[in-house]
Amino acid sequence: MIDRVSGVALNTFRESVRDKVLVTLIVFAVLVMGSSRVIQPLALGEEAKIIKDLGLSAITLFCVLISILVGGRIVYREVEKRTIYIMLSKPVRRWEFILGKYLGLMAVLVVSMVIMTAAFYLILLVLGVGAPLYLLLAVLMTLFELAILTAVAVLFSSFSTPITGAVFTFAVYFVGQMSRDLKLLAAMSPSPVVKAVSYFCYYVLPNLANFNVRPEVVYGVPLDPSALLLSGLYAIVYTATVLLISAVIFNRREF
Amino acid sequence: MLTEVTPRPKVPGRAGPLASILPAVLIVWGFVGVYLLQLTIDRAGENHLREKAVAEMAYFPSGRFAREAAIEFQSLAADLIWLRGIQYYGFHLMSDRKYEWLGHVFDILTSLDPRFIGAYHFGAITLAWDAGKPHEAIDFLISGMKANPLSWQIPFDAGFICYMLLHDYGRASTFFEVASKMPNAWFILARWAAIAKAKAGDFLTAREMWLDILKSTENRALKALVVRQLKNLELSEAIDRLQKAVHRFQEDRRRLPADWNELLAAGYIEQMPAEPYGGRFYLKDGKVLTTTPPSQRE
Numbered sequence: 001m002i003d004r005v006s007g008v009a010l011n012t013f014r015e016s017v018r019d020k021v022l023v024t025l026i027v028f029a030v031l032v033m034g035s036s037r038v039i040q041p042l043a044l045g046e047e048a049k050i051i052k053d054l055g056l057s058a059i060t061l062f063c064v065l066i067s068i069l070v071g072g073r074i075v076y077r078e079v080e081k082r083t084i085y086i087m088l089s090k091p092v093r094r095w096e097f098i099l100g101k102y103l104g105l106m107a108v109l110v111v112s113m114v115i116m117t118a119a120f121y122l123i124l125l126v127l128g129v130g131a132p133l134y135l136l137l138a139v140l141m142t143l144f145e146l147a148i149l150t151a152v153a154v155l156f157s158s159f160s161t162p163i164t165g166a167v168f169t170f171a172v173y174f175v176g177q178m179s180r181d182l183k184l185l186a187a188m189s190p191s192p193v194v195k196a197v198s199y200f201c202y203y204v205l206p207n208l209a210n211f212n213v214r215p216e217v218v219y220g221v222p223l224d225p226s227a228l229l230l231s232g233l234y235a236i237v238y239t240a241t242v243l244l245i246s247a248v249i250f251n252r253r254e255f
Numbered sequence: 256m257l258t259e260v261t262p263r264p265k266v267p268g269r270a271g272p273l274a275s276i277l278p279a280v281l282i283v284w285g286f287v288g289v290y291l292l293q294l295t296i297d298r299a300g301e302n303h304l305r306e307k308a309v310a311e312m313a314y315f316p317s318g319r320f321a322r323e324a325a326i327e328f329q330s331l332a333a334d335l336i337w338l339r340g341i342q343y344y345g346f347h348l349m350s351d352r353k354y355e356w357l358g359h360v361f362d363i364l365t366s367l368d369p370r371f372i373g374a375y376h377f378g379a380i381t382l383a384w385d386a387g388k389p390h391e392a393i394d395f396l397i398s399g400m401k402a403n404p405l406s407w408q409i410p411f412d413a414g415f416i417c418y419m420l421l422h423d424y425g426r427a428s429t430f431f432e433v434a435s436k437m438p439n440a441w442f443i444l445a446r447w448a449a450i451a452k453a454k455a456g457d458f459l460t461a462r463e464m465w466l467d468i469l470k471s472t473e474n475r476a477l478k479a480l481v482v483r484q485l486k487n488l489e490l491s492e493a494i495d496r497l498q499k500a501v502h503r504f505q506e507d508r509r510r511l512p513a514d515w516n517e518l519l520a521a522g523y524i525e526q527m528p529a530e531p532y533g534g535r536f537y538l539k540d541g542k543v544l545t546t547t548p549p550s551q552r553e
Binding site (some may be wrong): 181183184188202203204207210224226227230231233234237238240241244245247248 | 278279281282285286288289290292293295296297299338342345
């Protein structure tokens with residue numbers, strides 16, 4: 001089983017690395033981080049904060065774009081190129097195919113993040129604003145966030161077209177960031193229907209705000225390790241559940 | 256000739272009946288796990304909620320920076336900050352009633368969307384009454400008047416704060432007069448200008464003004480604030496009425512009344528006013544006080 005999954009994952013990784021979208025996004029991310037050199041004179045004493053904010057946000061934003069744009073067509077591409085028939089004629093279970101695709105894409109994201117983070121630290125060192133390792137915590141939490149988002153992208157990719165999948169994934173990302181407002185809406189709304197729907201969405205949709213520790217990390221505010229651990233566990237359980245749904249849907253598809 | 260044959264890989268077997276329901280069971284349990292984990296995360300976070308709510312606002316950039324950063328989505332960014340600001344206000348209203356960052360939030364909001372009249376209106380009233388910063392509220396409204404020179408609401412609010420809190424009736428009258436000359440101005444504004452000029456703040460006028468504010472707004476938080484102020488006003492009015500009766504009694508009889516019944520029997524008050532918070536009035540060294548402490552007044 002491990003061989004089959006890793007085979008699909010390796011193939012997905014190789015295929016995605018050749019993708020122009022991926023290279024373009026990584027280059028753009030590095031350019032955006034580098035542009036903090038231009039902002040530096042305008043920051044009026046807040047350059048260290050702005051450079052760190054910009055760098056960490058660029059890593060998150062571009063990795064989210066990679067996850068949505070590359071992940072959104074990861075299964076569809078196989079269908080479009082008819083390579084899915086070759087793949088499914090092999091002794092590979094469909095869920096192994098989905099898991100392999102997911103792991104391949106995650107490997108792409110990890111490599112992209114490593115490149116971007118290295119560029120970020122290099123920029124911090126060149127600009128001389130200090131490069132504390134504590135900032136890596138924000139990158140790690142972003143990785144958990146991406147684990148969920150990529151699983152969602154693979155889910156939509158398993159039954160929809162790339163554009164529809166990307167739009168749906170982006171919608172989930174957007175709502176996931178606003179989950180606290182959903183809970184507030186549920187608490188404040190006098191309507192029991194709105195309350196029930198809001199609470200349902202709050203607990204069923206991914207709560208991506210759990211993973212945003214960028215403001216705290218930039219200010220060097222100590223974080224509660226148990227909260228980080230719980231968030232990591234949340235990401236693992238959520239990702240496993242979404243991948244299971246993807247596998248069930250993909251299993252029922254007829255080619 | 257011998258040909259080497261690679262053994263055919265074993266094709267995965269067919270799933271049994273139990274295996275078909277297993278994914279559904281696992282998915283349900285997955286969501287149960289997600290729900291329980293989120294509950295734990297929320298519970299752990301609640302202890303730090305206050306610090307976080309304050310810290311969050313400190314992380315908010317200045318209005319000018321936010322304006323540049325929001326590019327073409329300034330109005331949308333203002334709307335999101337409006338929602339977050341109301342959340343911040345509501346959180347502190349229900350907890351410690353300290354509104355350290357309220358002015359900052361409304362500054363960002365109106366920098367992003369300088370024509371957001373509702374934000375000036377709500378921001379100034381809450382800054383003046385809840386945060387206890389009437390001067391900051393007036394400055395905020397003056398910046399709003401510069402951005403919205405044809406709005407009657409902003410000078411009206413400035414006049415209202417000058418009248419009610421700063422007791423600067425001359426300035427209040429000027430603001431009301433300015434407001435009354437704006438297009439589509441509220442018809443009662445000219446009357447308020449005259450009242451502010453003539454009167455030095457009595458309870459009846461104050462109540463009428465608050466009631467007009469109540470009628471003019473759809474904002475639920477603002478309506479709740481007006482209701483609280485009306486209740487406070489009722490209490491102040493009752494204390495004032497009793498205090499005046501005690502003074503008259505003292506002047507006539509050269510002593511303090513033994514209790515409220517003596518005041519009633521002697522006709523200094525027609526009936527005992529109700530204490531709006533359910534407490535009772537008492538006399539201490541000739542001063543009328545209530546058993547409801549200020550912290551328990553809504």
